Every structure is written in structure tokens, then in C-alpha cells.
Amino acid sequence: MLGHVALATYECDNAHKVQWPSSPYLGTKYLVNCRMAHAYFVSGIRQNQYHRVADAAGIGKLGEDYIGEVFSVYKDCVHRKTQESVYDALLEEITLYPETDGIDILTDARHATRKNSRYSDIVCIGAQSHKVLRVETVSREDDPCAQRHELLGTKRLYHYLEQQEGGSVHIRVHCHDRNGSVNKWLRETRHETETTNDTWHAAKNIAKEVRTVCCGSRCMQGKTWHPHLSDKAASIKTHVYWSMKNCEENPETLQHSMMNVIKHYKNNHEHCHPTSRCKTDPAYEPSKTIITDPTAEQLLRQALHRTIIYKNPTDFIHCMDTYFVESFNNIMLQYHDKRTDGSLAYDAYRMRTNIATLDWNENINARTVTSQRDSVDARNPRRVSARRNLRRKNFAFWTELWQEYASQVLA
Known part of the structure; x- marks a missing residue:
């Protein structure tokens, strides 16, 4: 076995031998191994989970060095696709405010681990399109105090919006969880922006x-x-x-x-x-x-x-509430494990965040309702809204990432 590829050797009675791999090549690597590496990255599973599945199935597995070689090219493909996605989302958000100058945004900070997090993701979502406009990842190398990561990430968000090609993007209303330092910074430095706090956290x-x-x-x-x-x-x-x-x-x-x-x-x-x-x-x-x-x-x-x-x-x-930011944080859990992802290298952590962004932007507001289900929950007797049954998610970005990676390998 060469990863997930079987290398068979055939020999005749005259001792002539020929080797036959069960997979064609993609550049200098076997196609099947590249496809499995691609599947491993976009699935969001951890490396030990991948090894256990492969070992239990007896289908071989890719070594760390091989995955590292694929990762060095694949992460750049994910980064480019994510940049395109968030830029398109920003343009879409701007078009939803035809009569006003500026947009409304929702932000929140998500910590990679439950205690003294090494990484924090500050997520910015458009209030109308509900798509991710930007995710800033702040690490302890940037600031050793995790409690200050949200303020630093918020400053980076505004810097990014000011550097867009079409000119500075004006923020009308900025809704976030009640972070006192963010409230103070917005009031002191962003006089044209109104700051508002999430109603759910305040009223719960x-x-x-x-x-x-x-x-x-x-x-x-x-x-x-x-x-x-x-x-x-x-x-x-x-x-x-x-x-x-x-x-x-x-x-x-x-x-x-x-x-x-x-x-x-x-x-x-x-x-x-x-x-x-x-x-x-x-x-x-x-x-x-x-x-x-x-x-x-x-x-x-x-x-x-x-x-x-x-x-x-x-x-x-x-x-205003940050419901959609909290929902995006749930999507992030599919790609980030709060128990272990604090130990990932920055590039690996950032690539998983980018894949979560692609997943969210492709499916938010795109899944139609097939039916509704009325149910009574004894724990929430005052809840009257029906539960919506949505169509299955679409993962077209998987194909786009594979095509982008294949084109880079064959270039």
C-alpha cells in the first residue's frame, strides 16, 4: 500500500515483472491519495479520527509528511477561494442598502479553546445578507491576553473595510455582545457608527x-x-x-x-x-x-x-441580536474542536476557519423549507414557532477547491 493506492506486482514464469498502481497520477502524486487528502481537509475531522477510520477499514492511510506536502499547496487554494467568497458577500451586502450610505454588521468573538485560548476568531456578518464578510484570527502571539482579542480583532475588521478597492465601507450600526472595551472604542473613535448590543445576551x-x-x-x-x-x-x-x-x-x-x-x-x-x-x-x-x-x-x-x-x-x-453569528459558531464546531484545536499551527487553524466560511456563505439563505413541524417541548412550554425542515446543504465549494488544487498541481 502506498497511502490509499495498491501497488500490485505481476510476474510470469520467466521471472518478468511489471508493477501496476491502482491509481493514475496527478502531476507527481497519485490521484487517489490527493483526493483523500482533499476529503480529509474539507471534512473537518481530526488527524487521529482519519487514522482510526482508515485503519479500521484497512484501506491504508497517508503519512504526516505527505499530508504536509499537499497542505502547503491546498491552504493557498482555500485562502483564495475564501477571499473571493467574502468579497462577493461584502458587495452583496452593500447592494442591500440602496437608499443609505453604509451597512450594518454583527460581530462576535469565538475562542478556540474553553480556557485561556490561544486563538480567537472575530467574526463579522452582514446584517441583511447574513453572510460572513470577514473573519479575523487573533492569537496569543498578537496579544497574550485572550480577553483583549475581541477588541484587537474588531480594529482589524475596520481596517480591512477601510482598505477595500471600492473605497472605505461605512458602518452605520455595529451590533455585538456586550463587550465594554469594544463599546468604548467605537464611541471614542467611530463617531459615525452607532454601537448596539445583542438583545438575547442582555435579556436572557x-x-x-x-x-x-x-x-x-x-x-x-x-x-x-x-x-x-x-x-x-x-x-x-x-x-x-x-x-x-x-x-x-x-x-x-x-x-x-x-x-x-x-x-x-x-x-x-x-x-x-x-x-x-x-x-x-x-x-x-x-x-x-x-x-x-x-x-x-x-x-x-x-x-x-x-x-x-x-x-x-x-x-x-x-x-438587534447576534443570532446568525452564534449559528456560524456552531458551523465552526464542525471544523474546530475546542478540546484540541488550540494546539494547531496557525496555518492549519486558519485553513479550517476558511473552510467553515465557505460552507456558511454557500448555504445561508439558500436552503429552502420543505415542511414545518409543530412540536411541544415540555422544557419550553411558551415556544409557539414551528420547526422548519430544510433541504440538505450544498457543498459545491468542495468541487471548486479540488479543481483549484488540481490546476495548481498541473501548472
Whole structure:
């Protein structure tokens, strides 16, 4: 066996010998071995997984030196294809804002390992096309502190956008997880860009924070919690989301809308939104316990004042989230293992990131819905949206990468 190629030797009775390989050549290497190396790279599996599969199947395997030779050419092919993909994605994103000068972006930092990461990927996704516009990889060689990687990667993103051939790309709204250093840098140096923080990360703990005034020990009843609030934690979280979405980008309106929930639960609907059911339905009856005790009202008011959204309303008036960045991070897990990828060399790590980018940009918004499935989840009883069944992903970039590699080998 020569890798995945069988080399057979035939001999006649007169001791004449001839050797026959089971694969043709691609340049100076066997075609089958090159195809298997290509499959190993685009699959995202780790080297030990590849060896175990090959050994179990008894089909031979490629050595580290051979894979290294293929990798030296293949990584450049992946880099070129990725550059084309993100550039096309940026042009597409720009065309989706025909009446304005600039684009909106979503960013987030993903660490390669769970603790003291060697690499961090700062991902930039277009808010309209949902395609990856750029991924900056920051390593400990750039900055030994992993907590500062997101700020450094964000600065590189803006530098990249300023150096595009068509001129500097203006960023209107930049949404990211609530990173204080990024918020400060954007406000101090990017006056033309509005910074906004992800609503999900900010609101996910609201129900937990409000629950502290909704339940507790009997001895603390009326002091730290009140029974009139016991059924309102989840619905208050929903109301906060609604307030962010309907504040019309006004921080004062956001705060006022959040606090109006107290009057609503007191059965006072004077300031409720005109489209609310309490205003439009003549037969409306409150489904929650009506607050009649001033202590309960005061406890709920204090809990809402403690939320990060009420304290910093300007950071949430655009009501944007980084859902698509988090989804891209899930795609990255197919190519990056958080347990081991911190030990990869930079070129190997970067190539896996580029392949994940090609995978995402090819399939996002391209998979049509075949059907929907309504299911009840006991862990999420308030979830009402149906689960969509999508068509299988397309992997045309596999063929493009192979053709690019083959052309380089045969050049």
C-alpha cells in the first residue's frame, strides 16, 4: 500500500515483472491519495479520527509528511477561494442598502479553546445578507491576553473595510455582545457608527433577575419577594423584548415602556400600546394576578431598575441580536474542536476557519423549507414557532477547491 493506492506486482514464469498502481497520477502524486487528502481537509475531522477510520477499514492511510506536502499547496487554494467568497458577500451586502450610505454588521468573538485560548476568531456578518464578510484570527502571539482579542480583532475588521478597492465601507450600526472595551472604542473613535448590543445576551437573565422578587422563603415574604409577582417572571421578559422592538430607537421610550408593565399588571392600561389586546379587546380580562400591594409594586420597580437594559437603554434601542453569528459558531464546531484545536499551527487553524466560511456563505439563505413541524417541548412550554425542515446543504465549494488544487498541481 502506498497511502490509499495498491501497488500490485505481476510476474510470469520467466521471472518478468511489471508493477501496476491502482491509481493514475496527478502531476507527481497519485490521484487517489490527493483526493483523500482533499476529503480529509474539507471534512473537518481530526488527524487521529482519519487514522482510526482508515485503519479500521484497512484501506491504508497517508503519512504526516505527505499530508504536509499537499497542505502547503491546498491552504493557498482555500485562502483564495475564501477571499473571493467574502468579497462577493461584502458587495452583496452593500447592494442591500440602496437608499443609505453604509451597512450594518454583527460581530462576535469565538475562542478556540474553553480556557485561556490561544486563538480567537472575530467574526463579522452582514446584517441583511447574513453572510460572513470577514473573519479575523487573533492569537496569543498578537496579544497574550485572550480577553483583549475581541477588541484587537474588531480594529482589524475596520481596517480591512477601510482598505477595500471600492473605497472605505461605512458602518452605520455595529451590533455585538456586550463587550465594554469594544463599546468604548467605537464611541471614542467611530463617531459615525452607532454601537448596539445583542438583545438575547442582555435579556436572557431578566427572568432570573425578576424571579428573585417572585419567590423565596416564607420568612422573607413581603421583604424581598411578593406572591403578587409569582406568575410574572417569564411574561416580563417577553415584555422587555417587545419594548426594545417598539421603542422607535428612543431610549426614553424604551425605559417608559419597560416601566409601564407595572401599571399594566395593576390593571391600569392608560399608557399601554394601542395595538395591545388590553386596548383592542373589549372582553379583555387579566391573565395574571393583579398587583394591589404597594410593596409588590416597589419590589418589581427595583428589579426592573437593576436590569442592564434599563440602565443602558441607548445600547439596545436598535433591538438587534447576534443570532446568525452564534449559528456560524456552531458551523465552526464542525471544523474546530475546542478540546484540541488550540494546539494547531496557525496555518492549519486558519485553513479550517476558511473552510467553515465557505460552507456558511454557500448555504445561508439558500436552503429552502420543505415542511414545518409543530412540536411541544415540555422544557419550553411558551415556544409557539414551528420547526422548519430544510433541504440538505450544498457543498459545491468542495468541487471548486479540488479543481483549484488540481490546476495548481498541473501548472
